[in-house]
Amino acid sequence: MNNLLCPKLILICLLLYLCPISARQATSAPQTNPTFFDLGELIFQTIGDNEQIPKGVVTALVQDPQGFIWIGTQFGLIRHDGYRFTPFQHEPNAETTLSGNFVRALWAAKDGKIWIGTFSDGVSVYDPQYNAFKRFEHNRADSTSLSHNTVRSLTGDNQGNVYVATDNGLNHIDTRTSDVTRLTIQGCDTVLQIPRLRSVLLMGKNTLWLGSKTGLCRITLPAFDTAEQADWHQPLTGETQVAFNGQNVFRLFQGANQTIWVGTTDHGAAFFSPGSPEVTRITHRPNDPSSLSHHWVNGIVQPSDKEIWLSTSGGGITVVNASDGTVIRHIRHDPLNPYSINLDSMGAMLVDASGLIWAGTWGNGLNRHNPHNDAFRTFVRRLWHPHSLTHVDVRSFAELSNGEIWVGNAQTGIDVIDPEIGVITSHHPDPADPSKLAEGYARVIRQTYDGSIWVGTANKGLHHFSPKTQRFTRYTRADGLPGYQVVTLQETPTGQLWVGTGEGLALMDISTRQLQPLTSFANHEILQGKSVLTMAYLAPQQLWIGTRNGLFTLDLKEKTITEISTHNGTTDTLSDNYISSLLVDSEARLLVATPMDSTDWSAMTRNLPSSSLWINWWIAPPVPQATCWKTHKGGSGTAMAGWTQTTADLRIWVSPMTGTLAPCGQGHTLSYVTARYYLEAQKVSCYYALNAGYPGLTSPHWS
Structure with a gap:
């Protein structure tokens, strides 16, 4: 089991009280005096391929109490344990299999069961105890069946109640008895005139938010001490949220600060707080980087108290301020950046129990970003950014006395960087x-x-x-x-x-x-x-x-x-005559880096002052089959060593006296790159020249 998949999932339940709502537009204030590190791109890892995730389409994501990640696709359900992808698919002659392969919605219950809403085959429930599925489907002749087989969203309360949003109204399933009730709602006539439901959000114990193709409804659930006391055949009271009338409310999300976030297909995103008459809208304006990147919002997650991530149907991800909705950054696919998201057409998103961000695309698989690994950012050539590098094969750089950073590459010459802007000019x-x-x-x-x-x-x-x-x-x-x-x-x-x-x-x-x-x-x-x-x-x-x-x-x-x-x-005693790098440390000792020898272990050699004695430090795994390429002295006399290998290319030499190595950035690693060159700068402690752009490392993570 991958230790990144934590076994606990915290559900935040907050009770909202709604006041009359008016609308205002979020404005974007550019960041004041950003550092070059802030201008860098986040690093995303691709999880699986188009065989493990068929056609690369991710329709839904959820994490169960054991820590497994469940991935909904158009071709079945997948369980990911951090290493393996286990598929579950519909089998026509097997009643205990998935009811249909086009998965549209997922909800993980506290008892470990996974509830699956499908596009045309109703609801399935996976019981891990028996490794089997149970089905709930629409039957025209049975009023106690689902009202429709198209299920776009579902949720529950872990007290025996599951709410299912279908293309023909809202249903309730009693998990103890498996009874299905088609719910009647009074007071949301505009929203439910065409009862094609798109999203559902349970807030606390007694409030349910329901998004339809034509608006948003707030529903008051019956008060009961036990599930047996509720009478689901009685009409429920609903209240139309007029600010969203005529809008396709596609996603609903509860923010950490008791806000309700709304994603629509044509009107962007919006949020409002209980007790406030205002709705703050985040809309798309073409060619305006301070606006939402696309009008269709497919997913909403909150990785931190300060940020809300909005995945869109064609503009990648827009990150906004959780308090006022101002745009912080856009995360886009860039074919020149191997660490970017795989596609701009985004599907579902998930923040798991350990804080990792999972971002599904609509056609090119699943990405994962570790926000805890904020030590590294990449600076690459970006087609859509005017201040990016002109080429990604970085070979050298130097910080000038005026604060500019000169970056040399293998093709187009030198880019000159202002750390607060990016590339300001180039020497071709x-x-x-x-x-x-x-x-x-x-x-x-x-x-x-x-x-x-x-x-x-x-x-x-x-x-x-x-x-x-x-x-x-x-x-x-x-x-x-x-x-x-x-x-x-x-x-x-x-x-x-x-x-x-x-x-x-x-x-x-x-x-x-x-x-x-x-x-x-x-x-x-x-x-x-x-x-x-x-x-x-x-x-x-x-x-x-x-x-x-x-x-x-x-x-x-x-x-x-x-x-x-x-x-x-x-x-x-010199270990090899091929000298790839030299470094004088803070105690006036010379460190000599040499290549891999015949034993497949790398050697670094230091010379004691006024002595011809050379002491060899043999670096054992986790640096196997590696060549010491470059050394650099950081602050406080720390020595750095770069290794040409495919994992963990950067090491900090914690103790030059003993030869102890530690991973750079408190366990942060760079994969599939060769660290060629280092620069200790004023505002970002170290830059590293790689074969695909270069990242910066912030000082708290290596000193």
Whole structure:
């Protein structure tokens, strides 16, 4: 059993007293000074596929007391235990099977039974004790049967009463005796003139809200101490809610603050509170992001006291403020974002007992979002958003002194981000213009002490950008660069920028912007042709160089270069000669990341100051078959390690002294990505470059 499916379902029962109602329109106030994290997209996980959920259509969702998620579809009922999908379908010659496959409504009783309303075959009740169904169907010759076989909604009170909304009126089922009563309602003539019912909501013990194709009715149920005392053949008193006359009331929901939320097919959503004469409407206005994304509301849930989620029939999900109805955000399907919802045509939604949000689509399966995992948001290219990334294959980024974030990708160059807006401009390649990037693969970005920005590209050398002139200057082999593939950049306090390329190391004088030869360093020839992957500066005078075939240290004062290897006699404990990442921690220790060795365990090695002894830390599962790709030092001296694997790519090095690793974000993980690069920023503690956009991680979750 998945531990995310908790066994308790809390039902909030509140008694509402209605006053005369007038209408007002919700207005949307944009968020004041949002952070870049707030601009990010929520992360959704796909649950099941179109075989496990036939045709991907989710018509209804409910969680039973054991924690199982029940999924209604057009092709039967499915029970999901967190791992497996168990189907239940109609069998013509078996009376104890589902009465019909088109499931339209679900209600989970406290005794574990699941009540199922079907589109054309009445009601079925699943008893888990016997793994069998019982049927309630319409019979023209029997007035004690259901009044119609089309059931759009049903609910109950766990005291023996189930209320069934059909296409021909409201029915009551006594669960103790299985008696069916066709209820008579007086006082809602407009709403029930055409008694095609669409939704039903039980509020407390004595109030039932009934939505029809033509309006909303408040029904007072009979007062009784026990179910046996009620006489369901007596007419019930109803009161028409005139604000909804002529509207198809498709969904009803009770808010945590004693509000009633109404979803319609043509007039958007609305809510009202007992004792208030006002109805607040949330309507759809084309091309207005401050309005509801679509006029047809298919589902309503409340994940928190502050938010109501409205799923729509063609505009994805609109999240609104639970207090005033203002639009907070729109959640849409984006074909460029693998973490978006699967489709904009949404079906049922559910918030389970653990707080997970389940969102069904009308044709592309089921999504799940974990609101507790608010440490991560994704920033990707979005077709419908003007301030999104121009490409998702992020390879580098840097936070500038003015707060801007430069994001380099593998195709279109660099996007410049204002953390309160998103992408405000981009630097795209133009090989014919020497003041532009020569190519679109921006592999590394660094701002130096003078405010200049340096960009290393994958195949076209080094670029210098002047914020004053807004122009790039190119550096190639003709200027003294040893290779065109610029992999890493490292500034040292002496006003020098070290440039690591695929064919050796170069030195740039930042003030003169001229490349300097390395001939002043003894043994400089040992770095010629070496593919430099990473660099780290260890004060006061050491520059460490990691390459594909060795580790080297430069003494900037003595002008010497030393190879760290068994062959050179400088160490016999370095775990591997392929150095993928270097990091100097807060205690002036060098951390060295190397690839997976033959035992399929990853190694990180630290060097004690003034010593040639290297201590290897072997990282056992849960990081199996992984390569340590990148390290980063966070606040408080915390070290981070990125791993190329398919689960939990990010780890925090809690104790660099002992080598202890812990999952990043208090158990939050990123799946099916490679974490290539990290940046500790001012307002979002860390950004991670991935192969599909990049997420931000908020500081409370990793420090």
